[in-house]
Amino acid sequence: MFVLQLIALGLASVVSAALFPKGTLVKSIDEKGFRKIMQQNQTSVVAFVAPWCGYCQRMAPEYSQAAVGLHPLVSLYAVDCDADKNKGLCAEQGVKGFPTVKLFPRGDQLPSVTYDSNERTANAFFYWASQKVPHTVRKLGQVEDVEEWVAKKPSKPHAVLLSKDKKIPLLWRVLSNKYRDELLFAIHTDKKGNSAATLGVKGGDDSKSKVIVYPAESTKPALYDGMLKMDPLSEFFSAVIDGTADLQVADAETPISDEQVVLNVADKEVLVDEAVKDAGPPPEESSREKDEL
Numbered sequence: 001m002f003v004l005q006l007i008a009l010g011l012a013s014v015v016s017a018a019l020f021p022k023g024t025l026v027k028s029i030d031e032k033g034f035r036k037i038m039q040q041n042q043t044s045v046v047a048f049v050a051p052w053c054g055y056c057q058r059m060a061p062e063y064s065q066a067a068v069g070l071h072p073l074v075s076l077y078a079v080d081c082d083a084d085k086n087k088g089l090c091a092e093q094g095v096k097g098f099p100t101v102k103l104f105p106r107g108d109q110l111p112s113v114t115y116d117s118n119e120r121t122a123n124a125f126f127y128w129a130s131q132k133v134p135h136t137v138r139k140l141g142q143v144e145d146v147e148e149w150v151a152k153k154p155s156k157p158h159a160v161l162l163s164k165d166k167k168i169p170l171l172w173r174v175l176s177n178k179y180r181d182e183l184l185f186a187i188h189t190d191k192k193g194n195s196a197a198t199l200g201v202k203g204g205d206d207s208k209s210k211v212i213v214y215p216a217e218s219t220k221p222a223l224y225d226g227m228l229k230m231d232p233l234s235e236f237f238s239a240v241i242d243g244t245a246d247l248q249v250a251d252a253e254t255p256i257s258d259e260q261v262v263l264n265v266a267d268k269e270v271l272v273d274e275a276v277k278d279a280g281p282p283p284e285e286s287s288r289e290k291d292e293l
């Protein structure tokens with residue numbers, strides 16, 4: 001029995017290794033893993049596949065490439081519906097053909113969206129997923145609007161992106177989705193780089209975008225002086241929410257990192273990690289340009 005199980009496990013990993021390229025960022029999950037990602041307040045994409053299906057085999061490298069482009073903002077997963085332990089989940093998710101790709105905008109808190117095109121390319125997955133990330137980012141036209149907006153709900157902390165650009169970067173949308181109920185998000189276009197000073201925040205590099213936060217019950221903003229990336233910003237916002245953020249350091253004159261890469265295609269802007277650049281070309285390599293948040 002034990003030996004048989006080992007053989008079965010070995011075969012299962014050979015099968016999934018055959019479907020997705022070596023080193024893929026697509027995580028294979030089972031029902032338990034699926035329930036876990038449904039608890040997260042983040043956008044996830046799940047491909048329901050069968051190893052023998054030709055469309056799945058053709059989709060796999062493209063889906064894998066989309067995972068690189070979206071990492072670490074949106075995670076891509078795969079469920080092998082051929083495995084007995086996943087059959088209940090695949091039935092529950094209404095999987096009738098392979099592959100079935102579904103996007104869960106915010107764990108199980110919002111209805112899922114099924115990918116309904118036959119164009120299963122990295123680019124198509126990439127833009128579909130980035131457009132579907134829900135957000136609650138408020139656009140503040142004038143610098144005076146910032147204080148008014150903060151004063152409306154003083155019980156919650158507020159975060160404002162003083163941006164060089166009008167569009168809401170995907171990173172900012174992802175963060176607003178993740179912390180939707182705990183922290184309020186806004187964007188203000190700050191072309192000249194003087195809005196922070198107008199709001200009484202010193203420091204930072206005026207040629208770059210900045211993030212300022214107002215802790216709960218406070219009308220005094222603080223400058224975030226870390227990198228404008230998913231992980232450090234998440235860590236910082238979690239600390240702001242639970243009241244442990246060390247906002248004194250916000251006065252340090254450390255310039256914000258210019259390490260980000262923005263994928264700028266049509267009207268979509270996506271901030272990705274520097275690591276992604278080294279991991280291989282994301283979709284539409286020609287359209288990438290270096291920029292700030």
Ligand SMILES: *[C@@H]1O[C@H](CO)[C@@H](O)[C@H](O)[C@H]1NC(C)=O
Binds near residue numbers: 039040041181
């Ligand atoms: C997700 O959001 C809900 C409220 O919408 C909250 O109660 C829960 O703690 C959040 N879960 C995580 C993992 O942050």
